[in-house]
Every structure is written in structure tokens, then in C-alpha cells.
Amino acid sequence: xxxxxxxxxxxxxxxxxxxxxxxxxxxxxxxxxxxxxxxxxxxxxxxxxxxxxxxxxxxxxxxxxxxxxxxxxxxxxxxxxxxxxxxxxxxxxxxxxxxxxxxxxxxxxxxxxxxxxxxxxxxxxxxxxxxxxxxxxxxxxxxxxxxxxxxxxxxxxxxxxxxxxxxxxxxxxxxxxxxxxxxxxxxxxxxxxxxxxxxxxxxxxxxxxxxxxxxxxxxxxxxxxxxxxxxxxxxxxxxxxxxxxxxxxxxxxxxxxxxxxxxxxxxxxxxxxxxxxxxxxxxxxxxxxxxxxxxxxxxxxxxxxxxxxxxxxxxxxxxxxxxxxxxxxxxxxxxxxxxxxxxxxxxxxxxxxxxxxxxxxxxxxxxxxxxxxxxxxxxxxxxxxxxxxxxxxxxxxxxxxxxxxxxxxxxxxxxxxxxxxxxxxxxxxxxxxxxxxxxxxxxxxxxxxxx
Ligand code: ATP
Ligand code: MG
Numbered sequence: 001x002x003x004x005x006x007x008x009x010x011x012x013x014x015x016x017x018x019x020x021x022x023x024x025x026x027x028x029x030x031x032x033x034x035x036x037x038x039x040x041x042x043x044x045x046x047x048x049x050x051x052x053x054x055x056x057x058x059x060x061x062x063x064x065x066x067x068x069x070x071x072x073x074x075x076x077x078x079x080x081x082x083x084x085x086x087x088x089x090x091x092x093x094x095x096x097x098x099x100x101x102x103x104x105x106x107x108x109x110x111x112x113x114x115x116x117x118x119x120x121x122x123x124x125x126x127x128x129x130x131x132x133x134x135x136x137x138x139x140x141x142x143x144x145x146x147x148x149x150x151x152x153x154x155x156x157x158x159x160x161x162x163x164x165x166x167x168x169x170x171x172x173x174x175x176x177x178x179x180x181x182x183x184x185x186x187x188x189x190x191x192x193x194x195x196x197x198x199x200x201x202x203x204x205x206x207x208x209x210x211x212x213x214x215x216x217x218x219x220x221x222x223x224x225x226x227x228x229x230x231x232x233x234x235x236x237x238x239x240x241x242x243x244x245x246x247x248x249x250x251x252x253x254x255x256x257x258x259x260x261x262x263x264x265x266x267x268x269x270x271x272x273x274x275x276x277x278x279x280x281x282x283x284x285x286x287x288x289x290x291x292x293x294x295x296x297x298x299x300x301x302x303x304x305x306x307x308x309x310x311x312x313x314x315x316x317x318x319x320x321x322x323x324x325x326x327x328x329x330x331x332x333x334x335x336x337x338x339x340x341x342x343x344x345x346x347x348x349x350x351x352x353x354x355x356x357x358x359x360x361x362x363x364x365x366x367x368x369x370x371x372x373x374x375x376x377x378x379x380x381x382x383x384x385x386x387x388x389x390x391x392x393x394x395x396x397x398x399x400x401x402x403x404x405x406x407x408x409x410x411x412x413x414x415x416x417x418x419x420x421x422x423x424x425x426x427x428x429x430x431x432x433x434x435x436x437x438x439x440x441x442x443x444x445x446x447x448x449x450x451x
Contacts (some may be wrong), residue, residue, distance in 0.1 A: 006158045013046045015153040021087045022055035022096050024151050032069050034061040043149040047168050057098045066098050103133025104141040132404040143189050145174045174205040187218035193228040198243040205339040216251040224341040232295040238287035240280040256340050259306045274390040296349035307332045356380035
């Protein structure tokens with residue numbers, strides 16, 4: 001297989017643009033006689049003049065050989081083994097992913113096709129195992145040509161087997177192989193195609209749009225955690241607002257956020273041009289400024305209108321605020337049938353952000369310190385600010401919460417003292433806060449009672 005070689009300087013970057021850790025790992029692999037290259041999104045982003053999120057390394061060394069070279073490494077994954085390599089002084093969470101070249105088990109030249117008789121079901125036999133291959137096989141199993149570039153930082157050259165550089169220059173998203181077949185093989189590529197179009201502003205290759213429109217439903221077959229991970233990437237990569245529009249250009253929008261279909265069709269300005277759009281813009285700004293963004297905040301935004309409706313319904317049926325809140329959270333995030341299964345860790349944070357809204361608005365002087373000590377306070381405050389931009393919250397309340405975070409402890413004390421005296425609390429024993437998981441478990445056998 002012929003490749004084109006480009007010096008990285010002619011593409012506008014050099015090895016100083018990559019992380020020192022990934023460079024050292026590649027040098028080390030090479031000094032042991034192995035290949036070591038950067039691949040995928042980081043090479044694409046460097047070529048585009050963007051700052052890569054992470055640096056993925058590929059090699060021809062097998063996982064156990066990688067571990068031998070790097071004592072601070074760990075093999076993860078069962079189906080596909082990936083090695084997390086930590087350099088000296090790196091923290092537990094900071095690692096570089098090093099992967100052995102892999103082949104598609106169906107490709108004629110792959111190791112599997114050579115050792116297995118044709119009649120056997122290769123996918124089944126090799127489930128749970130790894131199918132290693134050559135670099136030429138590795139490139140063919142990647143998704144888009146723009147994600148198929150390799151970069152050798154020692155030689156300072158980019159290796160392009162499939163015309164990825166030309167596609168970047170022409171701003172075209174081109175599938176490696178036949179789009180329909182590759183979408184069928186792995187429907188996550190449908191979500192990825194929409195995401196890259198939004199993030200990079202590229203055009204789909206001829207015919208890809210129609211394939212997406214016709215076959216979006218294939219994503220229903222995806223494993224729920226993989227599906228969630230691909231979906232949240234829409235919103236934490238700096239193109240959240242554009243992604244939102246692109247998603248609704250395809251059936252994926254209504255599949256993901258069916259509760260919004262009618263709002264969107266009637267162009268409900270509160271939901272679309274207001275609250276959600278403002279949140280997406282803020283998220284994009286935070287990413288540009290290098291500030292962290294959490295997927296829970298996005299989930300809290302998108303399901304807020306549904307939560308409010310549900311909360312009112314439960315309170316109308318006579319439930320106390322606390323219980324109504326628990327039931328509304330459970331209905332919106334856990335119980336209702338939905339394509340997007342939200343992990344419990346996220347549900348718990350969303351539950352806290354929503355629960356604190358009423359407390360922030362009430363400003364009961366007994367609650368101020370516990371609220372500020374809550375680790376979700378900052379996210380809940382940001383959510384309150386967001387709500388105030390669409391007139392849902394009294395601006396003086398937001399101003400008060402902004403100020404109390406800025407003043408010294410004396411001033412803070414006096415701000416709290418100046419709040420009106422609250423009504424005495426009822427004698428009924430206060431129920432402990434339950435996590436969303438506990439609540440869901442508790443109500444698992446009950447029918448959708450109040451609805
Ligand atoms: P991002 O900058 O958003 O992380 P990325 O291209 O790096 O984009 P990753 O999910 O980090 O995306 O994947 C790394 C690389 O692995 C991709 O560039 C691509 O080569 C390959 N890849 C990832 N997912 C798939 C898939 N579903 N099918 C084929 N190749 C994939
Ligand atoms: Mg990546």
C-alpha cells in the first residue's frame with residue numbers, strides 16, 4: 001500500500017506542538033526496535049492548526065511488550081486491549097493511550113483470516129480477543145480519511161495512506177470504504193460523522209448525508225454507555241451550539257430528545273433560542289477558554305423543562321417538595337423509555353443541581369452555609385445564572401449569590417444575618433437525601449403511580 005509523506009513543517013506544525021510525554025513514549029518504543037507513531041484526532045487537529053485534546057500512540061509492539069518497556073503501565077479493555085502508559089511523575093489520571101496496530105477480522109490479509117478456516121464465524125471466535133495487524137491494516141479499520149493520518153515526531157513527517165491531507169485541505173469528510181457498510185458495521189460512526197461535520201465545518205462526501213438520513217435508526221443497536229459517550233462529545237468539544245443544530249438536521253435530534261420535539265416544531269423561543277442556546281454558547285466559550293465543562297450540566301439543561309413540568313404535576317397531586325423532586329428526577333432521567341441512557345453518576349449530579357435551585361431562590365439563612373459547602377454549589381449557581389438570562393429567576397437573587405461568593409467572611413456573615421428570619425421548620429422528621437439510584441431502586445416495582 002503506497003503512502004504519501006509530508007514533512008510536518010509544510011503542514012504548519014512541529015514536534016514542539018505535541019505533548020512531551022507522548023514524544024518520550026515514542027522515542028522509547030523506537031529505541032526498543034518498535035514502531036511508534038501518533039494517530040487519529042491529534043494528527044488531524046495539528047494539521048488544522050487546532051490544539052489536540054489528547055495524543056494517541058500506535059505501535060507494532062504487543063500489549064505485554066509495551067508493558068515491559070514501560071513499568072508504569074496498565075492494560076485495560078477486554079475486547080480490545082489498550083495500554084495506559086504513565087511517565088515518571090505523571091498522576092494516576094494522566095496517561096497516554098498506546099494501542100497495538102489492529103486489523104479488521106474480515107480483511108483478507110489479517111492474521112485471523114489466515115489462521116481460521118473460512119467457514120468459522122470470525123467475529124464470534126475472536127470476541128474477547130485482539131486481532132493485531134500491520135499498519136496498513138490498522139489504517140483501513142479507521143473511520144474517516146481525516147482520522148487516518150499517522151505522525152512520526154522523531155522523523156517529523158506525516159504518513160497519509162488514504163488522501164486524508166487532501167480531504168482536510170478540501171474540508172471534506174470522507175469515509176474509508178463504503179459509508180453504508182461502515183455505518184452498518186458500527187453505527188457509532190453515524191454520530192461521529194455528524195459530530196465532525198459540526199466541529200470542523202466540513203462537508204460530507206457525496207451520498208453520505210442520504211445514508212445518515214436513511215439509517216440513523218441503526219444507532220439504537222449501540223451499547224448504551226458507548227452511545228452516551230459519543231453523544232456527550234457533541235457538547236464538550238467547543239462546537240455545542242453548531243452540533244445542536246446539526247443533530248436536528250437528522251432524525252437523531254428527535255430520537256435523542258423526543259421530549260423536545262413539539263417545542264422545537266412550534267419553535268418555542270424559551271426553550272430553543274433562549275435557555276438551551278445560551279447554555280450551549282456558554283459551554284463553547286468555556287471550552288475556548290480552557291475551562292472544564294461537565295456533561296451533567298448539559299443533561300441538566302436539556303431535561304430541565306421536562307423536570308419542571310413533572311415537578312409541578314407531582315406537587316399538584318399533594319406531594320411535598322422534596323418527594324415531588326425525587327419523583328420528577330426519576331421520571332425524567334431514569335424511568336422513561338429513552339434512547340439516551342444517562343449513567344447514575346450523572347443523574348446524581350443533575351439531581352443535586354436541580355434540587356438546589358429552589359434552595360438558592362429561597363435563600364433561607366439556615367441553608368446558606370450548607371449550600372455553599374455543597375460540592376455542586378458552583379454548578380447549581382451557574383444553572384441559576386443561566387435561568388436568570390431567560391427571566392426565570394429574580395436578578396436580585398442572582399446578584400446576592402454572586403456577591404456572597406466574592407466578599408470576605410465578615411461581610412458574608414453580615415449578608416446572611418440581614419436575610420429575613422425564616423419560618424420555623426415543621427416538626428416532621430426530615431427525610432435523608434437519596435441518590436437517584438436509591439430512589440430508582442426503591443420505586444422500581446411501583447407502577448408509574450402518580451402519572
Ligand atoms: P476527538 O478529537 O473528538 O477525540 P478523535 O478522532 O480523536 O476525535 P477518538 O474517539 O478519540 O476520536 O478516536 C481516535 C481514533 O480512533 C479516531 O481518529 C479514528 O481513527 C479511530 N476511531 C475511533 N472511533 C472509531 C470508530 N467507531 N470506527 C473506526 N475508527 C474509529
Ligand atoms: Mg481523540
